[in-house]
């Protein structure tokens with residue numbers, strides 16, 4: 317392991333104390349825009365163990381608290397986050413290269429998410445079932461069904477929403493009575509640390525949320541196979557997610573993974589609306605969103621007009637630095653940019669037409685639109701996580717459905733048409749978690765259920781579903797004395 321000197325590395329939170337690691341190793345954070353940033357601590361295995369066992373201990377008291385008491389911590393957390401909005405947004409901007417305005421929106425959306433989670437937790441009323449409703453049952457038997465915490469939730473988040481996707485795991489876990497061990501993406505760990513600082517200032521009980529920093533490739537296996545972890549809630553790449561679920565064995569997992577969301581544009585679609593949604597859905601934050609539109613399947617008759625319309629609208633995209641609020645900014649790493657370039661090159665070699673873009677400056681890839689993409693090209697199937705949209709022309713609806721479903725992914729899909737009945741029928745056929753009719757693919761609003769199928773995920777999130785996924789039903793049967 318290399319010892320890297322980083323001035324001013326952030327500490328981690330372990331059982332109520334902000335600490336530096338005894339490893340004396342820190343990890344550098346490389347800002348996509350070249351901004352100066354502090355680093356984070358590379359924690360040792362014994363510090364990771366202390367984080368998990370500390371969380372296990374803290375969870376017992378927390379589980380005894382009422383939903384209303386737990387909600388108080390979340391309200392206070394949301395308030396603290398808003399007080400730190402500018403500092404956190406600036407950190408997100410520098411650390412992951414997101415435009416400042418979007419970074420600010422992420423913080424506000426997160427505070428809203430946490431507040432709504434507190435409210436929703438208070439509405440978990442449980443259920444009473446009378447045994448007499450079953451033929452061989454008895455009216456003297458009652459089942460009281462409550463939701464109990466699972467214990468310690470391991471929350472692992474990705475770089476692209478370092479605050480929002482982390483809180484989207486932590487807040488529902490907490491309201492459900494769980495403790496959390498939070499491992500942020502290394503590039504994202506500074507924003508994640510500030511978010512936990514806000515939670516600490518809100519009155520976090522010692523150990524209830526412990527922050528673990530270190531590279532996933534170094535401490536990941538140790539964390540996910542730790543015997544005191546009761547549930548793993550992971551968002552990130554499909555390969556990492558699949559490997560986690562295999563190693564986790566009997567521990568339940570919630571996985572939000574990659575996507576290859578299609579925009580299916582039918583011949584009767586409002587092309588102006590479809591083009592606007594494809595541009596904002598495909599290129600915002602440089603396409604580094606799991607729900608970004610990642611391919612367009614358009615009926616032949618309307619393809620020329622749609623491509624021209626998308627190209628026109630791309631002119632209004634702002635390209636450049638996150639500090640200037642650009643929509644398309646340098647990608648998270650040179651490795652990510654090389655991958656995207658490779659997909660574009662492969663498509664061009666195989667005959668795709670570059671309608672716009674295919675220009676690179678460092679890690680900044682200009683928004684790229686490829687027409688005439690065919691199914692033998694990698695870009696038809698692989699997830700670029702960058703600003704490139706391939707257009708595949710199809711003969712009819714059946715071909716669009718067939719290509720959409722041939723993907724290994726199944727997160728979301730958009731259908732653009734004026735025929736609602738047809739949209740609903742097509743939606744039934746698509747192997748995805750959500751179908752958007754006449755709208756771009758996206759996660760929000762955050763209280764909608766959010767899930768992927770096939771290689772896009774396991775389990776459901778979205779505020780209420782997230783709480784349900786991280787709690788389990790506990791049934792107490794009352795056997796009443798007859799008469």
Ligand SMILES: NC(=O)C1=CN([C@@H]2O[C@H](COP(=O)(O)OP(=O)(O)OC[C@H]3O[C@@H](n4cnc5c(N)ncnc54)[C@H](OP(=O)(O)O)[C@@H]3O)[C@@H](O)[C@H]2O)C=CC1
Pocket residue numbers: 472473474475476499500501502503530531532533535536537540551552553554556557560572573574575605606699701727768772773
């Ligand atoms: N469906 C969804 O909601 C979303 C899906 N994604 C998907 O995530 C990918 C991009 O995000 P990215 O952050 O690069 O994804 P990664 O899978 O590389 O990383 C995600 C998280 O997993 C950690 N990790 C890495 N290796 C291990 C391991 N062996 N054990 C445990 N944890 C590990 C990372 O830590 P470290 O940073 O230290 O390596 C990070 O915290 C894309 O494929 C995208 O589609 C992204 C956002 C949302």
Ligand SMILES: O=C(O)[C@H](O)COP(=O)(O)O
Pocket residue numbers: 476477481604605606607608757758759760
């Ligand atoms: O991480 C992601 O990419 C998100 O889950 C997508 O969220 P969004 O649709 O709100 O951008």
